[in-house]
Amino acid sequence: MTMTENRIVRLHGQNDLRLETQPLPAPGPGEVRVAVRAGGICxxxxxYWLEGGIGTIRVREPIILGHEAAGVIETLGTGVTGLQVGQLVAMNPSHPCGECAFCRQGLTIHCTAMKFKGxxxxxPHQQGMFRDLVVIGAGQCHPLPAGTDPGAAAxxxxxxxxxHATNRGEAVAGSLAGKVVLVTGAGPIGALCVAVARQRGAAEIIVTDIQDATLAVAxxxxADHAINTLTHPEGLAPWQEDKGKVDLVFECSAAxxxxxxxxxxxxxxxxxxQVGVAGPTPMPLNVMVGKEILFVGSQRFDREFADAVALIGAGAIDPRPMITGTWPAEQALxxxxxxxxxxxxVKVHISFAGA
Structure with a gap:
């Protein structure tokens, strides 16, 4: 690798993932160049890799994947303040336009022209961050304290x-403190929902999945209780008594x-x-109506990215137990x-030249 060329993990179509190189432009005004240390596979x-898209969204041109990444600032563009060369930063993949009707209403999470990395x-597709060096807006870079693990930052x-899911839930149900919380699906999002519920004072946390390995990570x-609903289909019985004993559910499986x-x-x-997403999914509306269940949808995040960086930097939430493997870029496949x-x-990372 030279200063003008870097390795990238680029998808050319379904089942066509390649490690390639491309020239890298210098950062422009208000931008920085970051040497990526860790990138998480979402x-x-x-x-995108297995199916060539997500629902109606299809890969129509080569795209560099990756929207979970952290690295070290290598170069500052003109006009950049508040950041330093050598600083570890987590990179926010979201860049709302600031001008559409939703942005003007303060609902930037629903921006109709959102530029989201990967x-x-x-x-044209928004190119992602699975590469040795990435140029990104300085405002999308959030510094972490020296000594923070780059994998955790990613x-x-x-x-x-x-x-964001927790904030959505607490907006209608009140604080999680003292509550009984159920998390369905023990993938990365489920595992982190468990961590957030614990950090916010939930009294009891139950997690379900059909894989023992992911439950062990949760x-x-x-998590206080980890239930494999495939091998123990009656495992939730104690919380189903008396019309139900769970206060709030983070549904992360979409099953x-x-x-x-x-x-x-x-x-x-x-x-x-509801955090997990899929296509049309049957739901027991009769039971939901009869119990007067509050249904809350949750998508992505907004200001919570800065909050996440602060929690990781302070050690208040440690995501590292869910990182089950890290592979060098040349072994991206x-x-x-x-x-x-x-x-x-659970969560697999790719390491790049900055590692």
Whole structure:
């Protein structure tokens, strides 16, 4: 690698992931160049690779994947203040336009022209951060204290998703402190929802999944009870008694069976925060109406990215127990293959030249 060329992990179409090189422009005004140290593989990256898209969103041109990343600032563009060369930063992949109707209403999370790193939603696609060196807006870089693990820093994006989900839930259900919380799905988002619920004072946290390996990680992240609903289908029975004993559910699987089970556990007027997404999914509306369940949708994050960085930097939430593997960039395909195997992986990282 030279200062003008860097390695990239680029998808050319379904099942066509390549490690390539490309020239790298110098940072412009208000931008910085970051040497990436760690990048996390997300479910959306896997969908792009395995299926060529997500639902109606299709990969229509080569795209560099990756929207969970942290690295060290290498070069400052003109006009950049508040950042220093050599500083570890987590990079926010979101860049709302600031001008559309939703941005003007303060709903930047719903920006109609959102530029999100590694997204194929629009043409041209927004190129992602799986590369040795990335140029990015200085405002999207959030510094962390010296000595912070870069892998932990790269988890700021999924943690921000969980903080937003928690904020959405607490907005209607009140503080999690003292509450009984159920998390369905023990992937990265589920594991981090467990960590957030613990950090915010939940009295009891139950997590469900159909993989023992992911459940073991959820326990390390703070779960009191970890139930494999495949091998122990009656495992939720104690929380289903008396119309339900769970105050709030973070539903992270988008699986109909998990949603059904969660609703049987919710007490009347309990809250279901839907974090996992899929296509059309059956839901037991009769039970939801009968119990007066509060349904709350949650998508991505907004200001929570800065909060996630602060929590990781302070050691208030440690995401490292969920990082089940780290692969060098030249083994990116092996990393993706490991990430899709839920029997052995929760969060898989790729390390780059800055590592």
């Amino acid at each position: 479910g959306s990256d896997l969908h 997204s194929a939603m629009y043409l 988890c700021a994006e999924p943690l921000a998703v969980c903080l 326990r390390k992240m703070g 109909a069976a998990a949603i059904q089970g969660a609703i049987t556990c919710l007490r009347p007027r309990g809250t279901l925060v 092996a990393a993706f293959d490991a990430a899709r195997d839920r029997a052995r992986s």
